Amino acid sequence: MGKREEIRQRDGTVFPGGIYVDCLLKPVFKEQRDHLFQAQFQIHRAHVLMLYDQGILSKREAGEILRGVEILAGMDPSQLRYDPRYEDLFFMVEGLLAEEIGEETAGNMHIARSRNDMGVAMYRMVLREQLLKLIRRVQDLREALLEVGEEHLETVMPAYTHTQPAQPTTLGHYLLAIHDVTERDTRRLWSAYQTVNQSPLGAAALTTTGFNICRESVRAFLGFDELVENSYDAVAGADYLLETAAALTLLMTDAGRWIQDLLQFCTREFNVLRVADPYVQISSIMPQKRNPVSVEHSRSLASSAIADAQAVCTMIHNTPFGDVVDTEDDLQPHLYRAIDKSKRVLDLMIAVISTMEVNQEEMRRRAGEGLITITELADTLVRERGLSFRRAHRITSRVARRAFREKRDRIQPEWLQEAAEEITGQGITFPEGKLIQICDPFRFIMVRRCSGGPHPQEVRRMLKDRKRRLDADRREWSQRSEAIRSAGEHLRVRVRQLISQNR
Template identity: 70%
Template structure:
């Protein structure tokens, strides 16, 4: 038997082939059932009510359709299993509605509507819900960063450039910097949300419809903020998917960088951070180990979320600008997975950050090592001795070299070493008292004098922290308003649906 004959015997000669069912239709059906079930019925409700308002359905017809819609919507989604008689979940539901109210009435529910605009609307409804969940959890992370940061406005630590100790700062200043990056991530998520929360309904296949419909009515019933005005754009424009994916990629990339810091801070060699016992595991063979697996998993999951989000961009890239399956059911789960993984990471790191213990003494010791306060010595030469900064930099560099050869830290350097270095650079002597040298080598003094806007001075850091607390409250208030508007729209929609059903029953 030839290969072609074998395949046809296995798959059959009529659509859908068994392989097509197993590899595509059944998995797509399951994804639609698991992700889009509720959104599909929300759209049915809003569309039927609009058709009635515009006189395209009678009130009695609308009531009968809505009663059948609610009967199916009340079922457990798991009851819906793939059936080869139907291409997908939506045709199955239409078939079930025909059994309830007849073919003509079930068919009229789709006046002025296409699977195209309906599909895009479902994707947007699900995506906005997931984005709001992610934004809420990012807000929780920001609160944790501010909370712990405020506890450590005076916890001195080295700041790093090129992975090397550079200058003293505070843990509070560091955590504020992480917060500010995450705050910008929040803004990107809000931007994505705004572009997701637009209604494509009324675009129909791609050119609207000849029926007199009201796109704004459906938009308001579903809690969308705007209508995607151009009907071609409503169907073809997938940039709302790309913006969401990109914002997730940036969020998880940003998170991965400071998570990597956290893993370094947790090492026994670094000994700066202790992850709470609830978030570490003990080695199966080495009982002394405290493995910060919660942080490791966060790093791994953030990379996985980035990969899922990147898949969205790759799938849309170089596709035609129109209705195309590449932006539909095969793509959507990647975006949902990217968001779900991001939420898991954010929740986990919020818990870890909120419960960490800090080795303040060891961090303070490190802030005195490696001559990382020597910039202040150069600054003091400029302020008190009237020399240029570049000259002061050369003198300070020589002091560092001499101290290193002598096995001294900066707070151990005698005035004579400054005098010698100055003579080599300036050709004349320049002196500092032992008291002055002790002051400029003190990391606490280094931090205290850096009180210009954005600096690590505890007073300035507290000012920044208070501003950010206020902005976080405003952001949370915005979330509450947005969520409340959606909930109100859903309640109004359901009130109208129940009213129509009751009047139809009468």
């Protein structure tokens, strides 16, 4: 038997072929069942009520359809299995509804509607819920960063540039910097949410409908903030997916950078952070090991989330501007997985950061090594000796090289004297006590009172401001969540009223 005949025997001669069922219809059915089941019934409710309000359906028809919808919505979706009689979950629901209330009545549920606008609406409804859950996790991480940062306003540590010790700062200043990046990630997620939470319903296939529908009432019933006004845009536009993917990519990329820092800080060589026992794993063969696996997994999951988010962009890239399967059931799970992995990363990091032990003595000792305060010597030469900064920099550079050669962490008066003579032709000296002050990491921090700097008072001011902004952000989250909940409750009340009136 040739390959052609073998395939024909396996797949048959009519749609859908067996291989199409196995490779596409069954996996798609499972994804739809697991993610879109309740969203589709919300859309059915809103659409039928709108048709009734517009006089397109009678009270009897609308009530009967909604009665059937409520029966089917009460099913346990996990019990549903792919049925070759139906192409997908939505045709299955339509078929089950026809069995419940009759084919003619059930068929009228789809007046002035297409799978196109309905499908996009479901994706948007599911995605907005996922985004709200993720934003809540990001807010919780920000709270943890601010809480721990406030405990370490005077915990001196070396800050790094190009992976090398650069200047002293504080752990509070460092954690606040992570917070501020994460706060901007929150804004990007809110921007994606605003783009997602727009209703495409009423666009039908792409040119709306000849029926006198009210798109605005369906939008309100479903808790969408706005309409995607242009009906072609409503089914063709995929930027709500791209913006979400971009926001996820930035969130996890930003997180991956400081997660890498945490992994380095909790190595035995650094010995400045200790991950709490619930989040470390002991080696199966080396009992002395404390493996920070929670942080490692977070780094790995963040990278995996980025990969899923980038898959979304790749799948949409160079697709035609219209209703295409590339933006539908094959793509959506990538976003679900990216969000799920991001939430797992955030949950782990909230726990790790909130419970980690900080070796403050070791941090301060490291901040006193390698003359990383020596910028203050150059600044002092400018302020008190009138040198140009570039000349002062050349002098301090020679002092730093001398300290490195001699493996000393204190500036010696003769080093400064000799370097100044070489650069300016005349010696410059400071009292030894002043040179000791210049080498003090804490004093280095205390003289940096500029806006945004590490001075404890300035960091405290920024923390207070960030807490206020976080509170405002949480209020926005509550308002948006309540808007969706309230719209859903209003929809349920209207449905119950119409069903009861029809009895």
